[in-house]
Amino acid sequence: MTARRWLQVIALLMPGLGIILWLIGSVVYIAVAQSFGAYGLTGESSFTMSYWADTVSRAIYWRSIQYSLYVGVLSAIFSVALAYPLAIWLRKPFPGSMAIGAVLKAPLLVHGLVAAFLFINLIAYNGFLNQLMQWLGVWDAPRRLQNDNHAIGVLILQTWKNMPFALLLLTGAVQSIPEDILDAARDMGAGPWDRFRKVIAPLTVSGMQAALVIIFIGAVADFTFQTIAGPTNRQSMSQLMVGYKVRGEWQYAGVVGVTLMLMALVGSAVLAFVSRMVMRGRLT
Amino acid sequence: MAAVSIQGLYKTFGGFAALSELSLDVKSGEFLTLIGPSGCGKTTLLKLISGFLEPTAGTIIINGQDVTKVPPEARDTALCFQSYALFPHLTVRENLEFGLRQKKTPANDRRARIADVAAKLGLEPQMDKLPNQLSGGQQQRVSLGRALVMRPSVILFDEPLSNLDAKLRDQVRVEIRRIQKDYGLTAIYVTHDQAEALAMSDRIVVLNGGRVEQVDTPESLYLSPRTGFVADFIGSANVLSGRVLGQSTPGLWDIETPIGTLETCSDPGPKGSTVALCWRAETAQLGKGDLRGIVRDKAFQGHFTDLMVETDGSIYRIQTGRTAAVEGGEVRFSIPPESVILLESKT
Numbered sequence: 001m002t003a004r005r006w007l008q009v010i011a012l013l014m015p016g017l018g019i020i021l022w023l024i025g026s027v028v029y030i031a032v033a034q035s036f037g038a039y040g041l042t043g044e045s046s047f048t049m050s051y052w053a054d055t056v057s058r059a060i061y062w063r064s065i066q067y068s069l070y071v072g073v074l075s076a077i078f079s080v081a082l083a084y085p086l087a088i089w090l091r092k093p094f095p096g097s098m099a100i101g102a103v104l105k106a107p108l109l110v111h112g113l114v115a116a117f118l119f120i121n122l123i124a125y126n127g128f129l130n131q132l133m134q135w136l137g138v139w140d141a142p143r144r145l146q147n148d149n150h151a152i153g154v155l156i157l158q159t160w161k162n163m164p165f166a167l168l169l170l171t172g173a174v175q176s177i178p179e180d181i182l183d184a185a186r187d188m189g190a191g192p193w194d195r196f197r198k199v200i201a202p203l204t205v206s207g208m209q210a211a212l213v214i215i216f217i218g219a220v221a222d223f224t225f226q227t228i229a230g231p232t233n234r235q236s237m238s239q240l241m242v243g244y245k246v247r248g249e250w251q252y253a254g255v256v257g258v259t260l261m262l263m264a265l266v267g268s269a270v271l272a273f274v275s276r277m278v279m280r281g282r283l284t
Numbered sequence: 285m286a287a288v289s290i291q292g293l294y295k296t297f298g299g300f301a302a303l304s305e306l307s308l309d310v311k312s313g314e315f316l317t318l319i320g321p322s323g324c325g326k327t328t329l330l331k332l333i334s335g336f337l338e339p340t341a342g343t344i345i346i347n348g349q350d351v352t353k354v355p356p357e358a359r360d361t362a363l364c365f366q367s368y369a370l371f372p373h374l375t376v377r378e379n380l381e382f383g384l385r386q387k388k389t390p391a392n393d394r395r396a397r398i399a400d401v402a403a404k405l406g407l408e409p410q411m412d413k414l415p416n417q418l419s420g421g422q423q424q425r426v427s428l429g430r431a432l433v434m435r436p437s438v439i440l441f442d443e444p445l446s447n448l449d450a451k452l453r454d455q456v457r458v459e460i461r462r463i464q465k466d467y468g469l470t471a472i473y474v475t476h477d478q479a480e481a482l483a484m485s486d487r488i489v490v491l492n493g494g495r496v497e498q499v500d501t502p503e504s505l506y507l508s509p510r511t512g513f514v515a516d517f518i519g520s521a522n523v524l525s526g527r528v529l530g531q532s533t534p535g536l537w538d539i540e541t542p543i544g545t546l547e548t549c550s551d552p553g554p555k556g557s558t559v560a561l562c563w564r565a566e567t568a569q570l571g572k573g574d575l576r577g578i579v580r581d582k583a584f585q586g587h588f589t590d591l592m593v594e595t596d597g598s599i600y601r602i603q604t605g606r607t608a609a610v611e612g613g614e615v616r617f618s619i620p621p622e623s624v625i626l627l628e629s630k631t
Contacts, residue, residue: 183336184369186356188383188434198382202373 028261034254042248051251060235061256065263068237071151072220072267075158076212082159083166083211087174088200090167101171105164112161116228119157120146146229153229158219166211173207174200205279212275213268220267221260237263286345287312287470288333288438293342295328295494302328303494306342310438310472315464317473317481320491321517326474327442329491333472334440335359347437357386362431366443368423370415376426377411383434401429404463421452428460432467439464441473445480457484478518482506490514510628512560521562522600523627528554536621542596544575548624560627563619565590565601570609573618579609591615 001009033039037048055061090101107115122128123145130142146153177200185199201208222230223238230236235243237260244253286309293306303325310316318326331337333344335356343352351359362383370379380401384394402408405425415423424444431439441460445453461484464471475481481488482502490497490505490513498505498514509515512523526539526546537553539546539561548561566588577593577600584590591602591609602617609615 178367178369180365180367180369181371183356184363184365184371184430185382186336187334187361187363188430189357189386190382191357194386199371 031254031257031261034251035258036254037251039250041250051255055252055255060240061259064235064237064240064256065259067151067234068220068222068260069263069267071154071158071222071226071236072216072263073271074155075162075219075222076216076271078155078159079162079166079215080170080208080211082163083170084196084208086167087170088196090171091174101167104167107161108164108168110161112157112224113228115161116157116225119153119160119229123153147232149231149233151226151231151234154222154225154231157225157229158215158222161225162215162219166208166215169207169211170204173204177203201279205276208279209272209275212271216267216271217264220263286310287314287347288472289345290329290333291343291345293329293332293344294340295325295332295337296340301494303332303339306494306496308489308496308499310470311486312470313468315461315471315473315484315486317475317485317488318491319475319478319481319488319517320497321476324491325494326476326491328494330363330440330442330472330474333438334361334363360437361440362434362436362438363440363442364427364431364444366446368415368427368444368447370423370426370430372415375412375414376407376418379415379426380407380429380433383430387434397433397435401433404432404466405429405459420448421456424448424456425459428463432463432469435467436469438470438472441471441475443474443476445475445477453480460484482518488518490517492517508625509562512562512627512629512631515562515625515627520565520601520603521625522565523560523562524598526559526561528557528559539624542598543577543600544595546619546624547621548626549621550624550626552626554626560629562625562627563623566603567623568602568604568617568619570602570604570607570615570617573616575617575619577615577617579611579613579615582609582611593617 030039035051037051038045086104090097120127124130125142125144125146127145129145130139133139134142181203182195182199185195190198221238222236223242226236226239230239237256241253241256241260244250244256288308288310290306290308293303294301295303306325306329318329320326328337332339333346335351335354335358339352343350345351346360356363371382374382377398380398381394384397389397402411405428407422407425407429410418410422410426415426418426424447427444444460445456448456457480460473463469473481473484482505485502487499487501488505489499492513498510500508505514505518509518509521512521515521515523524541524543526541529538529540529545531553532538532547535549535551537548537550539548539554539559541561546561546563550561570591575595577595579591580594580599581592582589585603588603588605589607591604591607592599593602593615594600602615
């Protein structure tokens, strides 16, 4: 391509890609710069490693990383694991399949905050679930289910909210597999599990990777569900970052923000790589 | 014992009967072709035999075992798909290996079988390629090889050549027949191409509207069709009605038809005073005889010329060699008595 042609291509890309790159780039730049002492909004600005050194020496930082990874990875895996059988079930249209598909995707329309409040109401000490369990005679007295230590409430909410998105991606991927291919596998002696393992999974691995990565990035940076339904003895990375920001410690918030971006980047790559290795596991 | 025995098979989709009271025996090592127009039920029958569909009524027995309710993965059949249905993420070798691994065939046996099939089908240079790196003919061979390595009791073909060009089709057709004979396989082959059916089959089943019209060898089917449908579907035949005038000489019947009086030496002779009969387009002898018609269309086909000749308001087809006949001109023709075939029914 000639230089003139290159210029033409760049000029055409600028209105769309240029703005995106500029917005993302400037945010990343400021976060990174702040984590090294620049752009101190409430104090002096100078290059220093002290904010990083200080933050990584705190136990709360590492606990937050651990906790956010726990929520991010498990939410992504649970969402995809639930979406796969549904996508396979809905692959071929049947009476009512459109309605079922629409209902399953309904959580996409409910805001996370609203979902979290509904969930809290459901599992509250005097909420519906406790009353039901007592009425059924399963429990003698109400139990404390809210803000559980293992973040099961957060995982349920994340999965409930994200599964429809995984379903959306996986349904399209599964539907793109020609019927003859699955029939051929069946004809060659492959039962349902082998058809999934050896044909469906490897042929839909790109859709699954996309679902895993996007859900992971969202869940690892969770703030809403964690604030309302998460354990009170742990903080997610977002919570930690907001905490620093509220106290006016922008540089520390920058350190956590950069860590979060790195976690999203590295975590996504690892998830994508591992899922491809597992799903492309050929014939063994 | 028949390799495949189908008894009283019915298959309905909603209110539509795709197959009705179909019974059929396929001998071991036989190459049987199912032929018929679109929607006649040939693919439905193949799917019933392979287990992808369950019959509404009737039984399917393979090697003496009732498999009517057995799922495809547990049947001793292998299907070659029209679309080839190769696994796009697996190499040729892995495609060939798929079924053997499912059956937990020992590695040594697996390697030996794959090597044998790959050699027979000329697939050795392609073994590490993915299906999208192969030509249509090569993909077809892999599909065939994938079925062959399984050494099934019955191999099923669902219009396997329909996606190939004419020249390749002829080549692969010969290969399939050779391999079927080499392995002594029982084969059931679906096609709508009558030339393919005639060239490949030990016997042909002509299906029409979900029923069997006729089951016979290619020669018998061509030379002695029972109905007008079979006569017209297998090769091009001119079908017409006639009135029996009597026997002019012993064994030779005179029949009055809309195009003139025809003689037939058909055995058995006519069963009533009115009959349905046919003659093949290539049996007409142009330039002699008492039959006359106007050439309405002339099409040069290479090794023969197609003439559409109008007589008594109907169009009849005549195939001849080089001819001086011109569109709009009159031609004389005759049909030898041995080429006039009496039918059981006109349709």
